[in-house]
Amino acid sequence: MTDRIPPLAFPDLWQAVMTAAAGRCQCRGTCGKNHTKDGGRCPRTHAGLNHRHGGGTVHLIAAPAEPAALLLPDHQAAALPKQRLAAWCPDCHHRSQAAARKAQRAATPAGEPDGLF
Known part of the structure; x- marks a missing residue:
């Protein structure tokens, strides 16, 4: 893994998470992709190239696992x-967060609608 430039906040913690992840995104499908072509784990590495969207x-970021x-x-x-942290590429992090929000909304019972009158 090259060009490991840590973030300004908590650089030691970030470095420990990246070392444990071997500099590779640790998503195993919570983003909605199965990553089967890559052994079940996202192939993106820190400082690697993103081949999509330009x-x-x-x-990579360190965020809750x-x-x-x-x-x-x-x-x-x-x-x-x-x-309790994992390395995430921005795409997997965003998609996993969106899936968690959707699951949370589905698990929350709908409240009584407010009356108009």
């Missing part, structure tokens, strides 16, 4: 220990 460099925990407020997610 290319560009992929910058469990999809439901992706909905935690930022201050709670930042307090998680490194064992």
